Amino acid sequence: MPGRGSSWCPDRMWADMPAELGCPQEYRAVIHWRGGARPFTSPGVSALTGVSWNRTVNDTSEGVITIAKGDAGAACCGQLGQIEPYAHELSIYRDSELVWQGPVVRTVENRTTFTVEAKDVTEWLARTVNTTLLRYVSANQADPQHRGPVQEIAQTIIRLNLNGALFASGPDWPRILPFIVRDDDTVATSFEKDGSDDASAWIVPILQIIDEELVPRGLEYTTVGRALVLGRSQTTSDPAQARLTLDHVAGDVQIVRDGAAGATLVWVTNQTGQEIAGTQFGVSGVTGPVYGRLDTLVTTQAEGLTAYDLWQLARASYNGRNPVPTSLSIPQGSSLAASAPVSMRQLVPGVRLDVSATGMCSSVTQPYRLSDVDVEWTDASGEEVGVSLIPIGDPYTGAPP
Incomplete structure (x- = not known):
């Protein structure tokens, strides 16, 4: 029907x-x-x-x-x-x-x-507890749990839990695995979170592992229909899906340049309280003549992190901070016009959309990545499509420690 x-x-x-x-x-x-x-x-x-x-x-x-x-x-x-x-x-x-x-x-x-x-289908990952060991440190590519792009690690964790792990009600019972799409990062991730004897599973939902451990290392995930997209932050070298102007927006817009989100150096440390012995830090970024030195400090209480782990966290957090981000949002009650040169199929959170904001005091043409799509339809008023966009910044490309 x-x-x-x-x-x-x-x-x-x-x-x-x-x-x-x-x-x-x-x-x-x-x-x-x-x-x-x-x-x-x-x-x-x-x-x-x-x-x-x-x-x-x-x-x-x-x-x-x-x-x-x-x-x-x-x-x-x-x-x-x-x-x-x-x-x-x-x-x-x-x-x-x-x-x-x-x-x-x-x-x-x-x-x-x-x-x-x-x-969406990530709810299945929120309702499935991990029963696998999380040791992605091997350099041997033949090892199913070798280190590699964080997107590959995420897919492996999902696959091992849904295909034949303990307590599975059947192979891939929510039918997710055939619909995973990956866009890998260029940096290999080394990730380990087990017991002190390296033989204990971290008994938490799979989605919690993704949110707390893999997203800070550069993973971005979203869903489109049934597809689960395991991607990465877009950069200025990635092609834009579309170029929009404010004429493609029905209603108001907001352009916000937020210095609190800017940084030239991002530091991540596992120092907590007054105890600093044996702690480490990672730093990513580069100072320059425009902002001088503008630091952001992130503190993590996660245990067992190496200096390389902390550098990965700093690198992922640096993206989009330099220059100071200029974000564009379409407030509730506004929507994309039907003439916007982008199909619904292209409105995938994480993709690049370029926006030319002419006619405003902050007249800019800037690359953004799509963070949210909100759609409302009623039989009385039809469809409204709202989007939120955040600025694209290039990741720090310096060598790890």
Whole structure:
């Protein structure tokens, strides 16, 4: 049963042109069984009244649909009542394009509406505890757990846990592994977090390992549909997906130049309190004539970090700090115009988008990377697509200690 979302759009012509946002003719929602392939049910055309979904970098996104029970019909309503969190997944389609998918986590029913709330596929990693050893220090490429790009390490941790690890209910039970996409960093990461005897697993959710240990080392992750993208911070050498101007924004914009986020040197140390004996530090960056020396200090209480580990953390944190970042955001209530020369498929958090902000006091043309996409659709007002952009800065390329 196709979802509703049918609404006339005066800018429909742009949807038929390549690499433009356009305006959808309809939104559809389908409830699938776990894995996202086998359909379970879908609200009827006249029943789907609201859709919201987002994409974000280094976090779990959410998708929500609202269904008018009176328009759904008794048979569909009965099926909606059988939706089971984590046994079923929500899939959202913009016209024929799958734009969002992930496990249902909650349903809410009142007298007139039925709401389905879901999270993207990283939720499976948040609900799966690691049972593997985390020793990625070997230089032997034949070792499955060798050191290498942090994106490769992330994929290996996910694969070892989902394919045959202890307590697995079946190989790749959430069906994630075929949909992992990697964009590797050029720097090899050495990562270890085990017990003192190197034989103990760190019993925490997989997503916590990714967030606390791999993201600070330069990993960026996001989801697009069912795809899990394990990427890296974009630099000025990466091609832009599109070039936008303020004419492509319907509503207000904010340009913020924030000196608090700037730095010429980033220091990371494991010194805590008054105890400094045996501690180490890592530093990345370079001083120059514009800012002189502008330091940022990051303190970590993680145990067992080497000087190389601390340098990796400093290198990842340096990106985007020099020059002082100038960020551009489209506040809530504003949105990308249908004429924006970028398709929904290209709006992947982390990609580079160049923006020419002419007509403002801060007239700049600057490379940004996309951090968030927030989409709202209702049968009354149609679609609004909001984005947030953060400046691109090149990573420190000096040699490690």
